[in-house]
Amino acid sequence: MGTVYAVGFGPGDEKYETLEAREVLSGADVIVGYKTYVDILKTQYPDKEFFVSGMREEEKRCEYAMDLAVSGKNVAVISSGDAAVYGMAGLLYELSEKERYCGVQVITVPGLSAVLSGGAVLGAPVGHDFCVISLSDLLTPWDVIEKRLRAAAEGDFVIVIYNPVSHKRHEQFKRACEILGSILPKETVTAYVRNIGRDGCSSRIFLLHQLEELGNAGEVSEIDMLTTIFIGNSTTKVIETPDGPRMVTPRGYRL
Secondary structure, eight states, X not given: OOEEEEEEOBTSSGGGSOHHHHHHHHHOSEEEEEHHHHHHXXXXXXXXXXXXXXXXXXXXXXXXXXXXXXXXXXXXXXXXXOTTSSSSHHHHHHHTTSGGGTTOEEEEEOOOOHHHHHHHHHEETTSSOEEEEEOOOSSSOHHHHHHHHHHHHHTTOEEEEEOOOXXXXXXXXXXXXXXXXXXXXXXXXXXXXESTTSTTOEEXXXXXXXXXXXXXXXXXXXXXXXXXXXXXXXXXXXEEETTEEEEEOOOOOOO
8 A cells, every 4th residue: 555645845946845845756656736736846857657637626636646555656646835735635635534545644745835935035924923815716615715804804814815816717806805905904015926936936015905906907917826915914014125125024022
């Protein structure tokens, strides 16, 4: 019986992989993943056997990985960022409860999630309590997402938004801007980072009302599925440094 590793390989560049992730990927018999992620790793592991599937085929590739493990192979199922943050780890553990996969060991290998790697680009935006919320309603009802957005805003959390828009999903982003704008001050420090840890990485720090304007006008060319949005709390501020402005949420030290 083989082992299935749920591996988070970070934002993309191999320098962000943990040593454990690199060791597991190097030793795996097969690497299983979404096409975009496999394309990133193929150059680093050219001699590996890969199994590729598309968007919305998560169950298919996880079941394939579990079947390979039953046959005795060690398999790495990859996720960008961290495998347990909107990744494949949870699904693999759920599948391990099925009788046909009895005896297959699932191991989570942590990675650098976008909330951390994107936060590093901006400075220190999550220096205090924060929430991470995905706007994708493929697996989560939209009314639940709205409830979480309101609760996070009313609780004065720093809010980190994953999956803000897709090619077919724009209205949810506009609605999220409306909800946050109805609760938070318009001058709340806000930012985004695109293509974290990859070629073309870019970031921008602005104010919440400008995010609302992007949503209301439908001008979301700067914001896509590869964008992570950071919305500050009531203490978040912009600090000017020799390298440019940085978004910082103070921990509360008395300076």
